[in-house]
Amino acid sequence: MFIYLGVFLVIHIDIFSFLALTIFALLIITYILVIQVVLLRLLHGYQTKQEQKFFAVWEERIFNYLEGDEKPQTLIKKIRRGKYIYLLRYLREFFLMLKGDDFAKLSSLINETKLQPFLLSYLQSGSPRKINEAAYFLGLAKSEASKRLLRKKLRSENASVFLSSALALARLNDIDAVFDIFRNARHFKFISKDSLLAILSEYTDDVCKPLFQNLKREKNVLIQSITITLFRHFKFYQAGEMVLKIMVYSPSKDVIIESIKFFSTIELFEASTALRSLITHPKAEIRSEVLKALAVLGDESFEQRIWDRMYDSEYEVQYNAVITLMKIIPGSEEKISRFAYGNLKDRAAAIARMVLSERNIKN
Amino acid sequence: MEIIKYIVFGFNTLILLYFLAVCSIYITLNIIAFFKMSKYNRTIKYLDLKRVFKLTNYKPISVIVPAYNEENGIVESIKSLLQLEYPDFQLVIVNDGSNDNTLQKLFENFSIRQVSFTPFYKLKSQPIRSVYMSSEYPNLIVIDKVNGGKADAINAGINLAKSPLITVIDADSVLERDCLLKIVRPFMDDENVIAVGGTIRIANGCNILHGNILNVGLSKSWLARFQVVEYLRAFLFGRNGFDVLNGILIISGAFSCFSRDALIKIDGYRAGCIGEDMEIIVRMHRKLRRENPKLRITFIPDPVCWTEAPETFKVLRSQRMRWQKGTVDSILLHKNLFMNPAYGWIGMLVFPYFALFEMLGPVIEIFGYFFFIFSFALGFVTISFAVAFLTTAILYGVVLSVLSVILEELSFQRYPKLSQLLSLIAAAFLENFGYRQLTTWWRFRGMVEYFTGKRHWGKMEKKGFVK
Numbered sequence: 159m160f161i162y163l164g165v166f167l168v169i170h171i172d173i174f175s176f177l178a179l180t181i182f183a184l185l186i187i188t189y190i191l192v193i194q195v196v197l198l199r200l201l202h203g204y205q206t207k208q209e210q211k212f213f214a215v216w217e218e219r220i221f222n223y224l225e226g227d228e229k230p231q232t233l234i235k236k237i238r239r240g241k242y243i244y245l246l247r248y249l250r251e252f253f254l255m256l257k258g259d260d261f262a263k264l265s266s267l268i269n270e271t272k273l274q275p276f277l278l279s280y281l282q283s284g285s286p287r288k289i290n291e292a293a294y295f296l297g298l299a300k301s302e303a304s305k306r307l308l309r310k311k312l313r314s315e316n317a318s319v320f321l322s323s324a325l326a327l328a329r330l331n332d333i334d335a336v337f338d339i340f341r342n343a344r345h346f347k348f349i350s351k352d353s354l355l356a357i358l359s360e361y362t363d364d365v366c367k368p369l370f371q372n373l374k375r376e377k378n379v380l381i382q383s384i385t386i387t388l389f390r391h392f393k394f395y396q397a398g399e400m401v402l403k404i405m406v407y408s409p410s411k412d413v414i415i416e417s418i419k420f421f422s423t424i425e426l427f428e429a430s431t432a433l434r435s436l437i438t439h440p441k442a443e444i445r446s447e448v449l450k451a452l453a454v455l456g457d458e459s460f461e462q463r464i465w466d467r468m469y470d471s472e473y474e475v476q477y478n479a480v481i482t483l484m485k486i487i488p489g490s491e492e493k494i495s496r497f498a499y500g501n502l503k504d505r506a507a508a509i510a511r512m513v514l515s516e517r518n519i520k521n
Numbered sequence: 522m523e524i525i526k527y528i529v530f531g532f533n534t535l536i537l538l539y540f541l542a543v544c545s546i547y548i549t550l551n552i553i554a555f556f557k558m559s560k561y562n563r564t565i566k567y568l569d570l571k572r573v574f575k576l577t578n579y580k581p582i583s584v585i586v587p588a589y590n591e592e593n594g595i596v597e598s599i600k601s602l603l604q605l606e607y608p609d610f611q612l613v614i615v616n617d618g619s620n621d622n623t624l625q626k627l628f629e630n631f632s633i634r635q636v637s638f639t640p641f642y643k644l645k646s647q648p649i650r651s652v653y654m655s656s657e658y659p660n661l662i663v664i665d666k667v668n669g670g671k672a673d674a675i676n677a678g679i680n681l682a683k684s685p686l687i688t689v690i691d692a693d694s695v696l697e698r699d700c701l702l703k704i705v706r707p708f709m710d711d712e713n714v715i716a717v718g719g720t721i722r723i724a725n726g727c728n729i730l731h732g733n734i735l736n737v738g739l740s741k742s743w744l745a746r747f748q749v750v751e752y753l754r755a756f757l758f759g760r761n762g763f764d765v766l767n768g769i770l771i772i773s774g775a776f777s778c779f780s781r782d783a784l785i786k787i788d789g790y791r792a793g794c795i796g797e798d799m800e801i802i803v804r805m806h807r808k809l810r811r812e813n814p815k816l817r818i819t820f821i822p823d824p825v826c827w828t829e830a831p832e833t834f835k836v837l838r839s840q841r842m843r844w845q846k847g848t849v850d851s852i853l854l855h856k857n858l859f860m861n862p863a864y865g866w867i868g869m870l871v872f873p874y875f876a877l878f879e880m881l882g883p884v885i886e887i888f889g890y891f892f893f894i895f896s897f898a899l900g901f902v903t904i905s906f907a908v909a910f911l912t913t914a915i916l917y918g919v920v921l922s923v924l925s926v927i928l929e930e931l932s933f934q935r936y937p938k939l940s941q942l943l944s945l946i947a948a949a950f951l952e953n954f955g956y957r958q959l960t961t962w963w964r965f966r967g968m969v970e971y972f973t974g975k976r977h978w979g980k981m982e983k984k985g986f987v988k
Contacts, residue, residue: 174909177541181912184920192923192946195930199939254569287563294567318564352709355578391577473641511637519634519654 212244220252223267224260234271242276246295253298268299281307289314290322297326305332312338317346321357328360333368336361340381351380351412355387363392370397379410386416390423398426406432414439415447422451430457437463442472449478456486468506476506480513529892529901536889537910543878544917547754550762551921551928557761558822558932565823570702574608580708581609582701582778583682587674588614588692592621596630598692601732603658607701612661613678614692618647618668632657640680644789646673652681671774672790672797679781679789688778693829695724695732696776700825704778707819715783716805716818718772720757722935723749724827734827739941744837746948747956748830754925757822764820768871770806771851772818774798776826783809783816794854795976796847803855806867814865822932838963845883845967846976852880883964890914890958915953922949 223233237245252264268274280292281304289311296304304326311323312335320342327335336358343349358365369385376382382404389397398421405417414436421429429451437448437460449467452460464487467479483490491514498510573579584602588595595614602612616624627633633653640649647669655661666677675689686708690696700719707714726740739746756773763769774797784790787801787808794800802818810816831837852875859876861868893910896902902910926945929935936942970976 172905174903175905177537178905178909178912181917181920185916188920188923188927191927195927196939196942199930199934199942202934203939290563290567318560322567348711350710350712352578352712356572356576356709359576360572387578473639477641505639508637508639512639515636516654519636519656520659 209244212241213248216245216248220249224263230263230266230271234267234273239272239276242273243291246273246277246291250295250298253295265299265301268295269301269303274301274303277301278304278307281311286316286319289319293319293322293326297322297329300330302330305330305335308332309335309338312342315345317349320346321349321353324357325360328357331362331364333361333365336365336368337372340384351384354384355391358384358388359391361388363394366392366394366397370394370400373397373400373404379408379413382408383410383412383416386413386420390416390420393424395424395426398424398428402426402429402432411441411444414444418444418447418451422454425454427455427457430455430460434460434463437467442470442475445470445475446472446478449475449482453478453482453485458487461487461490468510473509476509477513480510484513484517526901529896530906533889533893533896533902533906533910536885536893537906537913539885539889540910540913540917543882544913544921546874546878547759547921548924551754551758551925552762553765554758554761554822555928555932557765558928561822562932565703568706570699570706571606573702573705578709579608580686580705581611581684582607582686582688582705583611583613583678583684583781584688584690584701585613585615585675585678585682586690586692587617587671587678588619588623589617589668589671589674590619590621590623591692592619592623592626594693595623596626597732598694599627599631599661601695602690603661604698604733605696605701606698607705609684610660610701611682611684612658613664613682614661615664615666615674615678617666617670617674624663624665627653627663631655631661631663633661633663636662638681640677641683642680642785642789644676644680644785645792646677646680649677649681669792672794673792675797676789676792679784682781685781686778687781687784688776689774690777690826691775691828694721694775695727695729695734695827697734697825697827700776700823703821703823703825704776707817707821708778708780711817711819713813713815714817714819715780715809716769716772716802717778718760718769718818718820719776719778719825720820720822721752721773721775721826721828722757723752723830725830725832727827729827737935737937739936739944740830740832742832743948743951744834744956745830745832746944747952748837750922750926750945750949750952751960752830753929754922758925758928760820761822763871766866766871767817767819768866769818769820770802770867770871770875771796771799772802772820773826775828794847795843795850799847799851800854803851803858803872806864807855807858810867811864837960838966841960841963842967842970845964846971848875848879849968849971850976852876880968883961883968886958886961887965918953918957919950922952925949 219233219236222228249264249267256264268277277292277296280288281296283289293308293311296308308323308326311319312327314320314323324339327339339354339357343354366389369388373382373385376385386401389401401417401420405414408414418433418436433448433451436444439445439448445467449464452464461483464479464483468476470476470479480494483494494510495514498507498514501507586598586602599612599614614627616627633655635651636654638649638652647667649664649666651665653663653665662681664677664681666674679687686705688701688704704717704719707717723745724734725742725745726738727734728736728738739749760769760771777798783805787804790797791800805818831840858864858868858872860873864872893902897907923946926949930942936945
């Protein structure tokens with residue numbers, strides 16, 4: 159009908175009148191939209207009030223439930239299915255805050271009641287929004303029953319579905335899924351190392367053992383780097399020796415830096431020998447990281463090499479060299495002070511003066 | 522006579538097509554932005570941003586705040602900034618040779634003491650007189666330098682910044698407390714991101730206490746309300762739309778975040794530049810994305826930074842003239858991007874759009890209006906053409922403005938009261954009858970001043986919203 163009307167107008171009126179009419183029509187449509195938006199706002203206001211009323215009632219119920227002996231099924235029976243999502247949104251902050259027995263009781267509100275089949279049905283739906291919402295809450299509640307479905311969702315081509323399922327599985331501590339996460343992440347060109355780390359660090363330290371086994375044969379530098387970062391996150395001491403071997407032969411800057419950070423975190427003194435050659439590495443970030451690690455590992459035999467780094471071409475390296483010297487060499491502060499104020503035109507001395515004065519203020 | 526009629530008709534038709542194109546492009550951008558924002562809102566909803574505190578891989582940020590004669594608001598601003606939620610950030614205040622008591626206020630309130638300093642990098646800036654560190658807040662440093670303008674002050678800040686990410690904000694901006702958590706996400710999600718812009722919103726009418734937004738409100742001034750609509754249309758939806766094409770050409774200087782390495786690589790901000798916030802982004806496209814097209818300059822649609830809008834015609838005129846000079850300056854400095862296929866979408870679409878509609882727009886519109894009135898008075902145009910012209914120039918603008926408010930309502934709903942929504946709709950309607958034409962006139966004047974050599978910043982008076 160609209161096409162017919164358009165053709166009719168083009169034939170019977172000139173192009174400018176047609177243009178004006180079109181814009182008038184758009185204006186009318188816009189104002190219909192305005193009315194719709196205003197109505198939506200009124201509806202939203204009503205829903206917000208309902209939600210607030212709901213929260214007021216449920217706040218007391220949840221606290222009584224956490225403190226008392228009420229069964230989760232009895233509590234959930236008091237709510238209509240249509241309001242499940244309100245309840246879940248309300249419980250979100252509790253899930254993020256509570257630990258121990260309280261957390262277990264809260265989880266049973268999902269895992270032992272009709273909320274679980276409700277969320278599982280969301281997880282099986284075709285809507286990414288619903289899947290993400292379900293994965294989030296099932297992961298928070300550590301719902302074992304959702305593992306199989308969540309693993310299936312890892313194969314989704316939708317990035318948000320993949321990420322939310324991976325996060326849920328990590329929260330569920332599903333160790334077997336970790337390699338599926340690595341494998342499937344490769345299908346998305348924009349999922350970064352940092353995004354994956356943010357997800358994988360939700361696992362408990364149990365994840366380190368299979369990753370340790372995998373690292374022995376893993377050739378992909380990205381996975382090596384993520385694995386070593388996770389070892390650092392969980393302070394997985396057992397991996398020290400193997401990471402040291404990997405670092406020595408690795409051409410990857412990322413792997414080397416993550417390894418040095420790891421040695422520093424677990425205070426692996428055996429790494430000092432390997433760091434000896436890296437202190438003059440062509441890449442400044444690596445030299446800088448070595449100095450930071452030495453400040454923790456505290457090998458005094460490095461004193462001259464660290465002094466040499468004070469004349470490095472990169473400021474960051476020079477800065478870290480001064481800090482490291484002051485941390486690991488007893489009495490070095492006096493020596494550095496003499497150097498700093500005895501060579502006023504020297505750049506290295508200027509950096510030393512900066513570190514000394516910052517240190518004075520901090521102390 | 523017939524020939525003149527045809528020429529007049531042809532010219533008027535071109536102007537009409539121009540108006541049609543500019544509004545249609547904006548409507549398209551708004552719709553693209555709406556879908557992008559809906560997706561973003563879904564993604565961010567269950568991200569649990571504060572998890573970053575548990576992580577080992579967060580990126581430290583240096584927040585640089587250039588300050589020139591900010592004695593009235595600087596203390597509140599810094600106190601508010603020190604409360605930002607982020608595991609590791611350094612606050613670098615650059616006193617750009619203020620001739621009021623800005624530095625004195627910092628001494629009195631933050632226990633700052635002079636430290637010896639050596640710049641880490643060598644970006645050009647006016648000499649630094651002293652650097653101070655706070656004994657009370659170890660992450661606060663103050664740089665006192667000779668006045669050199671905003672770009673120069675930022676360069677001085679970058680030279681002493683220790684973190685791999687640099688956020689630049691205006692001293693009088695109000696930031697939402699989780700803004701750093703949000704702005705850092707694109708850098709974590711994609712290693713190719715080198716710059717991120719945040720949405721700027723207008724704080725006039727909001728309830729602000731100690732540098733924090735307590736309630737979002739609307740100013741009683743219609744001038745400020747018009748600007749709210751304008752910000753929604755051009756800044757929030759327009760820029761988000763361009764982002765889909767990786768075509769962001771400007772990130773507001775009031776709130777932006779960069780990779781430090783990228784800033785160093787392009788030698789920092791260009792001192793003395795009028796529109797430094799646009800110029801630096803264009804230069805990033807030109808120098809860095811040419812080398813590596815995978816690099817991204819992106820925009821997050823979250824409302825993160827609130828700023829004060831001018832409420833007097835005098836200040837607004839000065840602001841708009843300065844913005845226009847900045848746009849012209851940046852476009853002319855990098856004119857070789859124009860229709861240059863080596864720069865992809867930027868060269869072939871976004872830069873020509875800016876050159877035609879943002880730089881030359883005011884000239885075309887002002888001449889268009891005058892020419893139309895003149896030819897209508899002389900009887901050179903038909904009634905149907907006149908109706909079409911006015912409908913396109915004004916009513917199509919109404920459609921666009923109202924649509925922006927509708928999209929805001931459907932995506933963020935930042936204005937909580939129904940009365941505020943209705944006021945915004947009214948402002949969206951009314952701004953097309955006088956306000957838009959007035960700002961076009963000021964932009965035109967800005968352009969004239971630029972080409973006649975008056976390229977100074979102009980004075981920007983602010984009322985301040987410290988409570």
